[in-house]
Amino acid sequence: MMTQAPVPTGHPLADTVAHYVWLLPVLPLLGFVLNGALSITAAAKIGPADPSAAGHDASHDAHSGGPGADVHHADSHDDHAPVRHKHATLSSIIGPGVMVLAFVLAVAIFAAMRSVDMTQPYVDTLFRWMPVSDMKVDVAMQLDPLSMVMVLIITGVGMLIHIFSVGYMQDDPGYPRYFAYLNLFVFFMLLLVLAANYPVMFVGWEGVGLCSYLLIGFWFTDKANADAGKKAFIVNRIGDFGFLIAMFMLFANTGALDFSGIAANLDKLPVGGDVVTAICLFLFLGCTGKSAQIPLYTWLPDAMAGPTPVSALIHAATMVTAGVYLIARSSFLFAIAPVASLTVALVGGLTALFAATIGLKQWDIKKVLAYSTVSQLGYMFVGVGVGAYAAGMFHVLTHAFFKALLFLGSGSVIFAMHAAYHGTHNHSDDAQDMRNMGGLKSKLPVTWVLMWIATLAIAGVPVFSGFVSKDAILGAVFQRAQGSTLAGASLLGIPGTAILYAVYVFGLAGALLTAIYMTRMMLYTFHGPNRTGAAAEALLKEAPWIMTGPLVVLGILSAIGGWLNLPAFLPLGPEGLFDKWLAPVLGAATERVAAGGAELSPGTEQALIAGAVAIAIAGIAIAVVRLKPAALVPKKDSPEAAGIERVLEHKYYVDEAYDRAIVQPVVTGSRLVLWKGIDVGIIDGLFVNGSALLARATGWIGSQIQSGQLGTYAWVMVLGVIALLSAFINVH
């Protein structure tokens, strides 16, 4: 049934480079195939007698018990040189190469898009996928301003992270396998954002989950890493269940699954009705899994077990923002479901604050960033929850810049720490623990400067990108609280206005904590005395240019990214470029949510901004004044935390609570009921052994009849004849 659908005509993009939109996902897929082939052919040649056999994955056994989860590069044994994969050079050309091509194509399509009228999306149908009765699902790609933003983030930031990985993973024995997974991830991510209907989007959604699992467990010989991958995968399944139910309900109620089809049948869904609310809440359940919101956020911090560039690409810049994208893409549904939108905003606000408090007391540099990501994702959901879809998406964009920078910067730090520990044969200290760092600013000056830029951006210091995006979200919350369809609705009996004000307060409190924990991370990592020990300290040095180069680009974007969507009060350039760009897609839904409200008065707006800036500055000031990097001692000498600090360090014991409340009962129930009861008892006992017993019993009875005595047989036969004859005689 692979019919080449006609080229969409009539759309202004039809005759432009946009015709090659299918190449966008195909390029990374090609990279995956080539890198995967390199990985497999290299693996096939490894035999037990080959001394270089340890080169591939097997060598991880030797160092999997290394200092941290992030055992990587140069991580071979002390008695021989690092094993560089024999196809590493080829992989370094293919992996980042396809990303560069994809980015160039994305920019070309973007340029074509800028010059045409994009009120209607450009949909390119590749082939019909599921023609079942009334349901007709096509593999189709939709280009509109919203998907273009995501494509540019994925290919642009993705390209930088691929380049960074060339340096970071240089000596990893699984080098081509790493790039194969990373390319595959980009393929699925592009499929997710380019999909023109929910089923294709779901394929991408599941695919990125798969790649996330593969990359978290990249160093799978260490059980903790494999477990973290499984946890991410299983927790995400809960959310995916919600996505599926939402799709079923959408089809049952509107008879369509593609975005334009549903939008055209929107009158079948009563505004604010139970059906659309349920659909949106189920979609949001999917988002809480993929985008790590309460209650399904617990997998993301564990996902830091993967290589650091993976954390930057998948678990900060792109995949985890898929939930935000899903809500923005479904904005026409959420706009008519105020209760669901309020839920999104409330959960987002709670997550933003909750994760920020945990971030305050983490010692692992990547864990700080992980909780920071959860918290920032909360802000994005607040944005799309209150119907400020463009603001939420803008935070996705700026967050991709500064959080990718922070993660890659931390990768650079870990790279340096690890090399130093490796050089001094230190396998006991944790290269990711901030208590073991300190004073790195003179050793890694480039990383230091760039990470401060990202910190100022995420903390919300004016003119940096994070300030613009976060302020747009918080301003929108305040504005909606004053009057909108959301303020008029109520959630569980609580009026929407009250909820929105609460979300605003959560957001402000979260912003204060963000400034504090990020400054704390910078102070402990880069300032104060060095705590690595003299021998290792001498070996600390800046990463090679292939790693610092992408950092510099991201640093510039983090600093000036706000220019893309300047608010009215910052007259540094054209106002609201990003909002205007997304208006054809998101404008109608935004207006629908905002209906009944008024613009904030200039005085109120200035007061809000002044408050936000004061909070950001105050957070940084509190951290600088209160924290004493000089008093810190290395991890192995540190005392156990006590009281509330202990609770925070243990992440409110949420993992333990989930373990007790859900995991253990499931394990116990599975063991006693499913295994011992159903499997051993009913399936093995009743069905397998039972049917065997039945066959044996009937066989035994049959064998008793078979006496071998001809006389008996003759008697039976005669009796049978008599019986038959008498039956015939009776009939006639």
Next chain:
Amino acid sequence: MLTEALALSAVLFTIGVIGVLTRRNAIIVFMCVELMLNAVNLSFIALSRLYGAGGQVFVIFVMTVAAAEAAVGLAIIISIFRHRESVNLKDINLLRG
């Protein structure tokens, strides 16, 4: 006339059946089987007066088959006797389950 012939046939057949059911000697069981065949032959002949010569044709067939059967059957019985030194059907139960 027909009634008497059929009655004789029924008596002979019943004697054969009873012989097959009650006797244990393979030779006698065999002879009883022959008796049943011939009882049937008799009724064929008797009925052919009513229904035409088809019955007589069948009798020829039955006698042919009975002759072949006697040859094979007796050969089997002799063979069994050589193995077991007995033609008692009670001892021949090799196919017992």
